[in-house]
Amino acid sequence: MVLPSGFTVPPLLYLLGLLAATLLVGGALVRERPAVTSRTVLAFAPWMALGSTLYVCYQLGVVPAIVAPLVSAPAVYLTTFACMGAVWLAARRTAAPRRVLAGVGLLGISLPVAVAVRYGTTHGTLTPAWPLAGLLVALLLTGVCWAGLRRLRVEDARVVEGAGALAVLGHALDGVTTAVGVDLLGFGEQTPLSRLVMEFAGTLPTASVLGVGWLFVLVKLAVAVGVVLLLADYVRDAPAQGYLLLAFVAAVGLGPGAHNLLLFTVASA
Template structure:
């Protein structure tokens, strides 16, 4: 069920990447760092970094030596290695989460700037619809999170900011995907998402509402449901629970950030 466009990097780059992943995993095993909701939030820029780097790879604006490490799925491993290295170093400072988030934001700004420069240079910069998708995601996530905090107070308190990030990440993915398909004419690459949208297209509401609304509804229901299911796990085993929440947040925030940037700088 992987999206199209996944490639294996050349053997030398793959060997370097695998070695880096092994070293990163060994470092985590040695450090055994604990996770909190603040740590998960500090990793948010890193979740978007991989997606922004992949957009630059799609646009062909990366140096030849760097490009293989930004292809999909290699970019996930590359981001993991760099993020772990920064995290290990940040833990030696007096403000580890701030350092982790700050370096992540700085790193994220580089591929974003490259992509925006490409869009500006080629006259493709079109931020209106992606911005509307972002605003829609913020609204939907706020509604879902507010409802959860009022109806499931203890669960919302347990998952904290990590749970809110999961909901926002999947709201961003859903809203930007709907905008891309219904308003901008982009195709959906993920097979399961295509099935949902094809079903929505067969409904009588399709000429009025488009096909993205059902994908938004499914994503939000799943995101909220998973967060609620993991609340007890977070209470019983915080590090493992927050690790799962971080992974689920990345699965939503990464594609959402990819859509947001790509639709802004490469409008069809």
């Protein structure tokens, strides 16, 4: 098993409707082929976190029953894609499509965050200190990695631009928040591959001092930087496809990172 625990399949009617919406929006995007640049990938960022924050609300049990199957995992990823794609298509008819796409995403994410924070406040489980410290560490590590890339691989960093930095940030946030959750807050890791890395770290002499999350952080950063560098040539040759791949890489990190950040802020282990 390579998927996290907690994944469920929604009821058949929900599943069919969700698949139909995904195919409809995906087909429209393929036909229209909207331009994809580094700034487009940055406009996707709120949507990458939106699905994760919706899933946090599902885990907290504060989602209305009628829509809950759409924000369970992995259905929430299709739900978010269908909504984002529809907004993207509509935004292309405006004077500032990237701003509209990002703005609607930010407005969308504000609702589940507000609901989750209210839950934490009501239940006395709102503890933002460690998660926010993790966010600051992730930003610091991203800055260090990106400064190194811009110094050692100038052309590659220039090509991937902000999309590459977002990918590194996403995985830094995922790694650091996971380490905070496991080592400091008592949460368990659901993803088997991540758990294997931390189990190995637990066998090292440093485990009693540094915990087990530090190795996961290093692995995430190394993989993110390596993939960004590998994709730089692809972005040069096929910018649209290359930036879409960078967006996927960023989402794989930023989504879980945003999930950890919000869940650890509003819920106790």
